[in-house]
Amino acid sequence: IRFNNRSAAPRTDVPYDVMPGYYRAWRRFGELVDAPEMAVRLTLEPGECFIVDNTRVLHARTAYTATGTRWLQGCYADMDGLKSTLAAAARDTGNPGW
Numbered sequence: 001i002r003f004n005n006r007s008a009a010p011r012t013d014v015p016y017d018v019m020p021g022y023y024r025a026w027r028r029f030g031e032l033v034d035a036p037e038m039a040v041r042l043t044l045e046p047g048e049c050f051i052v053d054n055t056r057v058l059h060a061r062t063a064y065t066a067t068g069t070r071w072l073q074g075c076y077a078d079m080d081g082l083k084s085t086l087a088a089a090a091r092d093t094g095n096p097g098w
Contacts, residue, residue, distance in 0.1 A: 003058065005030045033058065 005026075014022045032038060041062075044050055052059050054076075064070060090096050 001058065002055075003029065003033060005033075 011019070011022065042050070061072070
């Protein structure tokens with residue numbers, strides 16, 4: 001499931017006769033996603049890292065505040081690139097553990 005209620009494209013693949021039900025379900029899913037009891041919150045300490053597969057985990061972060069000291073660094077990698085790099089390292093080093 002890919003869900004972003006702030007930048008959803010118009011739905012053109014939902015038949016007109018089921019569209020009202022589709023949007024009711026979309027709104028309900030959004031309510032569930034935003035429900036505080038569904039959230040798991042964690043605070044990273046300096047030097048810690050949180051790694052998530054964007055295609056497997058529904059995740060978010062809280063808003064920045066004007067007085068906060070939060071610093072967030074994003075890094076994105078696709079699995080094809082990672083697998084290719086590991087395969088090349090294994091080939092070049094003769095170490096299949098790469």
